[in-house]
Amino acid sequence: MVTRDLPMGMIYLAQTTAGILGNFSLLSHYLYLYFTGCKFRSTDLVIKHLTVANCLVILSKGVPQTMAALGMKHFLSDIGCKLVFYVHRVSRDVSTCTTCLLSISQAITISPRKIRWAELKAKAPKYIGSCNILCWMLNLILNVMVPVYVTGNGSDKNITKKTDYGYCHSVSHGKFTDSLYVALVLLRDVFFMGLMLRASGFMVFTLYRHRQQVQYIHGTNIPSRSSPESRATHSILVLVSTFVSLCTLSSIFHICLAVLNNPSLWLVNTSALIAGSFPTVSPYILMRHDSRVPSLSCAHLRNTKSLI
Template sequence: MGVVYLTQTVVGILGNVCFLYHCLWRSRPIDFILKHLMLANSLVFLSKGVTQTMASLGLKLFLSDAGCKVIFYVHKVGRGVSISTTCLLSVFQAIMISPRSSRWAEHKAKAPKYVGISVSLCWSLNMMLNSTVVLYVTGKLGKKNLTRKRDFGHCYVEFLDEITDSLNTVLVSIPDVFCLGLMLWASSNMVFILHRHKQQVQYIHRTSVSCQSAPETRATQSILVLVSTFVSFYTLSFIFHIYFSVVNHSSFWLVNTSVLTSACFPTVSPFVLMSRDSSALRLCFPWIRIT
């Protein structure tokens, strides 16, 4: 498990830092969203990924109560911002590719102006919603005797009373479910728009000598692949989260599988985006070899 965590953490950090470095040189609104997505993914690895790797490699007692609370809080905020910015990314792309006859056409000029406010709102809401993590996370160095707990190797997650646990689960799950539904709607809308556009300009594709698709189409396809990856991994992560909220005690393998699953999307997402961006590939892979 230590080798698996280490591999996932190293690959995830390299991919996210690499794509973040690539986006720094561009100033498009969509790149601003991608910068914060990569930043949030990096926080996931630098918090939970590193500590979980150290715990799996044999270091058990290296975090105090305060350290565990900070690590779990940063991880929760990073995960939440990753979800919300991915949702914002898909909705923004759906608005920008909407045809002139659509009701969303009038928002095309306004959407880039509200990107900064929307991203700031994502960070603010997640920082407030995940502040309850200090109530149930404690370190192994503490002398507190916990009878109802889940062991993550380096920290304990304490189970409070059933009402508090249920309310906290609902509070944390509502934004995830909302973002998931919004992303599915935006993705379906983009698929419909692209399919209709392809039918309308089919005669152009027949007579065109170039086989390369339009930049907007390639960007939209990358967003659709990204959202599909997100839905797959975070659905599994959400199922584990609900399970752990109901069951007080869980096996070692379920806990580790849950942690690995929650970090799958931050690991894969930069490579999904780079696979659609040739300039990112040319810039990032030489940088990785030099590093």
């Protein structure tokens, strides 16, 4: 193992460990809420899908990258490389899609109780599960070409290797094809980020207007208690702003990797670290702002309901 790879391997290991612990803790939190009879919010199903997607991103990217940085270079076959990259791309795109869906569903939840919003607020929870499944199905289909661009280190095919990830290679299929692929990926990311920013702007405006109304009713000297909807909205706003920032950086590095021939190891490592940042930090953001901490209150509510 090269000495300079050891610090990078330890960074990957720390990020991967933190990400796995965070996402599995969040899944355990929802299991606890289920078995104690707590009432779920309309956005909880989206968060579960987001957490599963983040786990797959970390396992398909962070684990191989850590192993490669620690000196294990040929642990994946050609088929293994194609499968790992395919799972990573699908789960990464599902993470983008579900984060967008999360912001939109929360914007609908806190929307004003007017006639034009009432019907949408009533129907939206019924279609959340279908939208999540649609996200998975669409990304499974749209990323079907990803394995074509990946080959294992041990492959003896006569191809021009473009990017060395340490354990696999991505290959070039011509400047035009590569540029078209990058353009389509960026167009999709920009579309989802645009929807997220629009929904986030609507939530900020709604919360600001609600706060002004509360201050007018109660007076400026009486602090109003934050509602569960407000806390959930703050959590999603922090999550979306973090996602947009990291996704923008990741897209910039992704363009560099796609355009440059034989990019440097520093560029590859930095791109991998940024790609794994959101799946790592997102569960901690969600748990930090979730007021439903483990307690006996939920179990008490369930037992009370059973006696009625």
